[in-house]
Amino acid sequence: MEKTVKFTIDGVEITAKAGQTIMQAADEAGIYIPRLCYMNELKPHGSCRVCTVMVNGNPQAACTQPVAEGTVVKSETEKIQASRRDIVDMLFVEGNHFCMVCEKSGNCELQAMAYRLGICAPKYPYLFPKLDVDGSHPDIFIDRNRCILCGRCVEASQDIDGKGVFEFVGRGQEKRVAVNAEAKLADTNMEVTDKAADVCPVGAIIKKRVGFAVPVGERLYDKEPIGSDIERKKNGKT
Amino acid sequence: MSDAKLKRVIIEPVTRVEGHGKVSLLLDEQNQVKQARLHIVEFRGFERFVQGRPFWEVPVLVQRLCGICPVSHHLAAAKAMDRIVGGENLTPTAEKMRRLMHYGQTFQSHVLHFFHLVSPDLLFGFDADPAIRNVIGVAQKFPELAVQGVMMRKYGQEIIKATAGKKIHGTGAIPGGINKNLSIAERDELLKDIDQMVEWARSALKIAKDYTTENLEKIAPFGSFDSNHLSIVRKDGCLDLYDGNLRAIDAEGNKIIDQVDPQDYMEHIAEEVKPWSYMKFPFIKSVGPENGWCRVGPLARINTCDFIDTPEAEKERQEFMALTKGKPNNITMAYHWTRMIETLHSIEKIKELLHDKDLQGTDLVVKGERREETVAIIEAPRGTLYHHYKVDKNDQVTMANLIVSTTSNNEPMNRAVQKVAQDHLSGVEITEGLLNHIEVAIRAYDPCLSCATHAMGKMPLIISLFDHKGNLVDQRAK
Numbered sequence: 001m002e003k004t005v006k007f008t009i010d011g012v013e014i015t016a017k018a019g020q021t022i023m024q025a026a027d028e029a030g031i032y033i034p035r036l037c038y039m040n041e042l043k044p045h046g047s048c049r050v051c052t053v054m055v056n057g058n059p060q061a062a063c064t065q066p067v068a069e070g071t072v073v074k075s076e077t078e079k080i081q082a083s084r085r086d087i088v089d090m091l092f093v094e095g096n097h098f099c100m101v102c103e104k105s106g107n108c109e110l111q112a113m114a115y116r117l118g119i120c121a122p123k124y125p126y127l128f129p130k131l132d133v134d135g136s137h138p139d140i141f142i143d144r145n146r147c148i149l150c151g152r153c154v155e156a157s158q159d160i161d162g163k164g165v166f167e168f169v170g171r172g173q174e175k176r177v178a179v180n181a182e183a184k185l186a187d188t189n190m191e192v193t194d195k196a197a198d199v200c201p202v203g204a205i206i207k208k209r210v211g212f213a214v215p216v217g218e219r220l221y222d223k224e225p226i227g228s229d230i231e232r233k234k235n236g237k238t
Numbered sequence: 239m240s241d242a243k244l245k246r247v248i249i250e251p252v253t254r255v256e257g258h259g260k261v262s263l264l265l266d267e268q269n270q271v272k273q274a275r276l277h278i279v280e281f282r283g284f285e286r287f288v289q290g291r292p293f294w295e296v297p298v299l300v301q302r303l304c305g306i307c308p309v310s311h312h313l314a315a316a317k318a319m320d321r322i323v324g325g326e327n328l329t330p331t332a333e334k335m336r337r338l339m340h341y342g343q344t345f346q347s348h349v350l351h352f353f354h355l356v357s358p359d360l361l362f363g364f365d366a367d368p369a370i371r372n373v374i375g376v377a378q379k380f381p382e383l384a385v386q387g388v389m390m391r392k393y394g395q396e397i398i399k400a401t402a403g404k405k406i407h408g409t410g411a412i413p414g415g416i417n418k419n420l421s422i423a424e425r426d427e428l429l430k431d432i433d434q435m436v437e438w439a440r441s442a443l444k445i446a447k448d449y450t451t452e453n454l455e456k457i458a459p460f461g462s463f464d465s466n467h468l469s470i471v472r473k474d475g476c477l478d479l480y481d482g483n484l485r486a487i488d489a490e491g492n493k494i495i496d497q498v499d500p501q502d503y504m505e506h507i508a509e510e511v512k513p514w515s516y517m518k519f520p521f522i523k524s525v526g527p528e529n530g531w532c533r534v535g536p537l538a539r540i541n542t543c544d545f546i547d548t549p550e551a552e553k554e555r556q557e558f559m560a561l562t563k564g565k566p567n568n569i570t571m572a573y574h575w576t577r578m579i580e581t582l583h584s585i586e587k588i589k590e591l592l593h594d595k596d597l598q599g600t601d602l603v604v605k606g607e608r609r610e611e612t613v614a615i616i617e618a619p620r621g622t623l624y625h626h627y628k629v630d631k632n633d634q635v636t637m638a639n640l641i642v643s644t645t646s647n648n649e650p651m652n653r654a655v656q657k658v659a660q661d662h663l664s665g666v667e668i669t670e671g672l673l674n675h676i677e678v679a680i681r682a683y684d685p686c687l688s689c690a691t692h693a694m695g696k697m698p699l700i701i702s703l704f705d706h707k708g709n710l711v712d713q714r715a716k
Contacts, residue, residue, distance in 0.1 A: 100407060101299040133290055135632035141292055208633055209323070211294030213603075215410065215418040216403025 007071040009033075009053075014067075022062040022073055023051060030234020032227035033075050034084055034116065036091075036109060036201055037150035038063040043159060047151055050087050050113065054080065085117045093124045094173070096131060096145035097202075103211050104203030106219025110148055111202075112226035127173075134179070136186035139208050140197055147177055147204035157196035165190045177204075244272055249673055252276070252680055259685070261676055263659055269666065274659035276651050276680060285638040293322050293629045294413050300625070300640070301407055304686060306350065308407050309343035309398060310618035311640075313480070314625040316411030317614035322629050324606025325414025331599030332415035338591045339401035339410060340480050340616070345439075345584040346394025347619035348536075348577045351684045352442060353387025356574060359678050360449050365671025386438045393428075393435050397588060400424040415603035425592055432589050439585045443554060443578035450575045451561075457571040459661070461654035461679030464489035464568050466522065467541040468532035468646065469622055470615050473497065475544030477555075477583065479617040485542050486522055486532055491566050494522055500615040503624060509641065517648050520641055531649035534621025535683060536576035541566040548590070551583035570654050573682040580619075618643050620684050644685045654679040 003018040009031050016025030021044065026033050037048035046061030053062045054074040062075070074080065091110060099105050134142040149168070154177065157165040165188045169178040181187035190196065192207055200206070216222065243266060250260030264273040284303055288296060297315040301308035313336055320326040328336070358371045361380060370379070377384035395405040400420060402408025410416055450457065466489065470482035484498040484506065495506050509518040510527045521530030532538065540559075546552040558575060561567060567576075591597060613626045621643030628637040644651075658679045663672050 101295060101302065103295060103298075133634070135292065135630075135634045141633070208292065209294055209413075211292075212298055212409035212412050213417055216408060218418075 005067045005069050007067055007069065007073060009073045010076050016067040018067070020067050022053060022055070022060075022065050022067055025067050026062065026075075027230050028233070030231055031075070032230040033062045034113060034227065035063060036088075036113060036148065037152065039152055039199060039201075041160070041195075042152060042155045042199070045151060045155070048087065048091075048148070050084050052080065052083060081117065085119055088113050088117060088119060089122050089124055091148045092119075092122045093126045094129065095147060096128060098145075102146065102203045103206065104146070106216065106222050107214070108203060108221075109201035109226060112221040115221070116225045116227060129173070131176075134185050135208075136184035137190065137208075138186070139192035140185060140190065141206050141208050142179075142185055143204055143206070144176060145204075146202045148202055149175055149177065150201055152199040152201065153177065153196045153205055156199045157190070157194065160195040163189055163194065163196070165194070165196060243267060247668060247673075249676060252677055259680075261655055261680075263663065263676075269664065269668070271656075271659040271664045274652075274656040274676070276648075276655050285640055288627075288635050288638045290634050292633050293319050293627070293635055294633075296627065296635060296638075297411055297413075298407070298409055300638075303640075303642075305406060306686060307343055307347045307619050309339055309402065310616055310623050311625070312402065312408070313340055313411055314614050314616045314618075314623050315627075316413065317481070317616060318612040318625045318627050319413035320415075321609050321612040321614070322627070323413045324608055325604040327604060327606075328415055329599065329601040329604055330596040331419055332602055332604075334591055334594060334596050335401050335416040335419060336411055337480050338420070338588065338597065339398055341584040341587045341591070342394045342397025342401065344394075344479055344619050345435075345581055345588065346391045346398070348581040348584070349387055349390040349394065349442070351619075351681075352446065352574065352577060352581070353383065353390070355684075356681055357383070357387075359674070359681065360445075360574070364675050364678050365669070368670060368674070371674070386442070389431075390435060390438055390442075393431055397428060400428060412603065414605045417602065419599055419602065420592075420597040422598065425597065428588075429592050432585070432592060435585050436582075436589065439578070439582045440550070443575075443582050446574045446578040447554075447557075450569075450572060458569050460675075461570040461658045461682065462568055463570075463650075463653050463657055465650055465653070466494060466525070466530070466532040467538035467566055468522075468534050469539040469542045470500070470617055471497075471543050477539055477543035477546045477551075477580075479539075479580075479584075481616070484615065484622075487542055487566060489566055489568055491541075491564075494525060500613045500624070503613055503615065503626075507624075507641070509645075517645050518641075519648050520646050521649075532646060533650045534643050534646040535573065535619075536580050537567065537570075537573045538621065539617060540576040540579060546579075546583055548583050548586035550586055551579055554579045554582060570650075570679055570682045573684070577684070620644055620686055621646055642686070644683070647683045647685060651680055651683050651685060654682070 005016050005018050007014055009026055014025050014029045023033055023038060033051050033053060035051040038044055038051060044063035046064040049061060051062040052059050055065060056071055099111050105111060131144040154166045154168060157163050165180055166177050167180060168175055170176050179185050179188050197205060197207060244264045247263040247265060248260055252259045252261060260277050262275050263271055266272055284300055288299060291299060296319060297312050300315045301312040303311050354373045357376050361376060362371045399405045402410035410418060466486055468486040471485045472478040472482045485496045486494040488494055498506055506523055507520055508523050509520045511518055521527045540555055546555050558579060611628045616623050623643055624641040626639040627635055630636050655676055658675050662675045
């Protein structure tokens with residue numbers, strides 16, 4: 001019989017499988033912990049810190065922290081939510097995110113997260129960094145203005161596509177996603193069918209000529225807030 | 239007389255228009271108007287920052303130029319991008335959805351202008367007390383009319399929402415087509431109020447018509463002058479706000495250009511730059527910059543077209559043209575009458591389209607042979623709108639040129655300002671009411687000086703009076 005572990009999230013008792021992360025256990029229990037870099041099919045790396053929870057009073061990334069018997073996890077406290085708002089807020093001002101003309105609007109996880117967390121406008125000053133676009137590939141367009149450096153494309157290309165098309169370069173504010181070629185994406189072996197073309201949470205890596213094909217009202221987060229799919233599991237149980 | 243002896247009066251900003259501009263008047267020592275100019279003092283830069291963007295983003299991006307008629311830019315850019323993807327022969331559903339969107343927009347924009355911006359001048363008089371000469375004053379004295387204005391505008395906005403997804407800055411038109419059809423539920427909702435809207439459009443037209451004919455002696459010369467008129471028309475000469483070829487006529491009605499394919503516009507139209515305005519001055523090349531400028535917008539369209547393909551609007555057009563015995567009408571204040579003819583035409587078209595089953599079709603997008611350069615022309619509520627783009631092999635825009643309606647009306651508005659200033663302000667003590675005469679002439683063109691709007695009821699007019707040495711003598715603000 002599989003070994004189980006009992007712990008609580010915001011006072012709700014959860015029975016998890018040993019070896020699961022807090023995020024996995026919470027998802028199965030229908031408790032949504034906000035996240036941006038985490039993606040089910042990819043190896044978690046705890047880089048965005050949006051999923052930070054307090055584990056026995058210490059901050060930990062829920063996507064990488066394994067469950068442990070008897071731990072007390074806090075997620076939806078005002079303090080943690082405020083930190084999440086700050087992180088998302090900073091992601092907005094560190095890029096050039098013009099939601100009103102972005103084709104990812106309505107399907108964008110960053111935008112949806114901001115709505116879920118109640119961010120109406122950034123409180124930090126915009127940095128307006130000078131970032132470039134890469135239209136060289138026949139089927140894929142890169143707009144680094146919208147990149148939040150979540151690393152999903154880097155990992156998907158490496159671990160799933162086995163290509164290593166993307167990599168991080170630079171440090172701190174200078175950090176960017178670069179392509180594994182002399183200059184442009186067209187010089188890599190990336191294809192539109194690659195997993196890496198499908199994982200961007202924002203509008204930084206998009207498939208060309210799709211644009212605004214889905215009408216307003218029919219987009220993913222027009223219908224329900226981000227995380228609703230996970231929370232439905234809980235509602236289904238009760 | 240040297241300029242040093244002149245004094246300057248500034249109207250800044252011009253009120254009850256879309257966006258920001260100012261008027262400067264140069265007066266000599268006898269208060270005779272020596273020069274009058276409308277300056278457009280905004281700079282937007284859309285043509286520059288659209289460069290590098292993927293072409294399919296452009297229809298959604300450029301519409302941010304404006305919050306009043308964004309649909310014009312949305313559709314003009316979409317029509318342009320149709321050609322980039324080789325999809326200019328739209329499916330019936332796509333073309334009719336776009337037309338419905340466009341008529342909805344023309345309806346709401348014309349109504350906004352007539353009821354909210356202009357009616358105070360017509361109902362209370364050009365020099366009435368500014369405390370009542372505003373939209374709130376209209377709502378107090380003529381509540382029924384004010385409600386009609388609000389409800390008609392709402393109806394137009396609902397049509398935009400049903401076709402573009404949102405009332406302002408939607409995403410409906412995409413290169414080669416449209417991203418949605420009209421559901422039965424949306425159609426039935428819109429059909430509920432259609433007859434009321436037609437009725438109100440008729441009565442609004444009657445107000446504009448009666449005002450013009452009853453005050454003809456006063457308003458015929460008001461800010462009026464002979465001019466060329468330009469618009470697109472359908473191949474058979476019919477009024478068409480969504481698509482067609484260029485036609486320009488002179489003040490007598492002689493054709494200067496006719497059935498010019500939008501792709502060839504640069505062979506016929508050029509733009510002149512003047513040092514005192516951020517706005518360019520378009521003109522017809524064969525006539526030259528001095529005399530080649532044209533009026534655009536409702537007055538120009540009714541003058542240039544041979545007929546209208548909706549029965550009530552056509553009857554009204556004939557009545558309008560009878561006033562000038564079939565010759566082009568060059569009365570600036572007649573813009574209001576023609577704007578209301580187009581409002582009636584738009585709602586007739588909307589009614590026709592709502593009963594068309596093609597709107598429930600599911601064939602939404604077509605694509606064909608790729609192109610790298612494209613021009614699209616549409617008749618925006620305020621006049622002929624040109625979008626010209628070049629797109630490289632990476633799908634990125636490398637060049638954009640937009641000639642917006644108000645740019646074409648730049649010279650006509652300046653002429654109107656000059657005429658009113660000379661006729662009404664020369665040699666007399668300048669009052670607020672007289673200065674409003676200048677704004678009345680500008681408002682006739684329904685200029686969209688940019689997308690900015692202003693605080694309702696605030697009327698932020700500043701008038702500065704300078705002596706001939708340039709010293710500030712007096713300043714009044716309200």
